Amino acid sequence: DAGITQSPRHKVTETGTPVTLRCHQTENHRYMYWYRQDPGHGLRLIHYSYGVKDTDKGEVSDGYSVSRSKTEDFLLTLESATSSQTSVYFCAINKGGQQETQYFGPGTRLLVL
Amino acid sequence: QKEVEQDPGPLSVPEGAIVSLNCTYSNSAFQYFMWYRQYSRKGPELLMYTYSSGNKEDGRFTAQVDKSSKYISLFIRDSQPSDSATYLCAMSAWQAGTALIFGKGTTLSVSS
Numbered sequence: 001d002a003g004i005t006q007s008p009r010h011k012v013t014e015t016g017t018p019v020t021l022r023c024h025q026t027e028n029h030r031y032m033y034w035y036r037q038d039p040g041h042g043l044r045l046i047h048y049s050y051g052v053k054d055t056d057k058g059e060v061s062d063g064y065s066v067s068r069s070k071t072e073d074f075l076l077t078l079e080s081a082t083s084s085q086t087s088v089y090f091c092a093i094n095k096g097g098q099q100e101t102q103y104f105g106p107g108t109r110l111l112v113l
Numbered sequence: 114q115k116e117v118e119q120d121p122g123p124l125s126v127p128e129g130a131i132v133s134l135n136c137t138y139s140n141s142a143f144q145y146f147m148w149y150r151q152y153s154r155k156g157p158e159l160l161m162y163t164y165s166s167g168n169k170e171d172g173r174f175t176a177q178v179d180k181s182s183k184y185i186s187l188f189i190r191d192s193q194p195s196d197s198a199t200y201l202c203a204m205s206a207w208q209a210g211t212a213l214i215f216g217k218g219t220t221l222s223v224s225s
Contacts, residue, residue, distance in 0.1 A: 045212035058212055104156035
């Protein structure tokens with residue numbers, strides 16, 4: 001158990017609506033990440049955070065924003081959901097001692113109709 | 114050329130077989146190499162972690178890294194039905210804060 005929870009675990013929404021996904025960690029790790037996983041593409045980084053209010057873009061950041069107001073929470077927002085954002089979203093953290101490795105949450109399945 | 118190439122399979126083997134999973138990569142700056150196991154509808158689970166070249170063994174699992182050939186492998190000995198999952202290789206050049214670059218995963222099925 002990586003000490004990560006994601007909410008909601010499943011969501012169905014309509015095109016054009018805003019959606020916020022939450023990642024919560026219990027161990028005060030500095031680095032947090034959002035990935036999406038799609039068939040044929042594997043896991044790709046959307047955004048990551050290296051501290052409270054410190055975030056940066058990843059490979060596929062267009063259409064997404066993030067916020068981190070507390071160490072334990074990292075929020076991913078789809079400003080105006082599109083069908084191409086239908087995916088499985090994973091949050092990950094780096095744990096101390098092995099900073100190079102990442103540990104993943106259980107994922108959120110998002111369907112945009 | 115993709116940064117990380119991984120044969121998607123599927124790979125089907127009988128229980129007890131030795132399984133070999135492989136990835137090739139193009140970025141010579143990669144120094145950290147990982148294997149993740151992902152069961153259906155679950156998050157990736159870190160299985161093995163190796164820094165630079167060499168071998169690492171953990172129970173029935175052995176990870177090998179050959180940086181000269183830009184090739185990494187995961188061997189599973191005495192495979193079990195519980196090993197049926199998708200295996201993802203991942204690698205990175207730096208420490209925390211850098212994205213892992215993933216292969217697309219190999220789906221393994223072990224039949225009893």
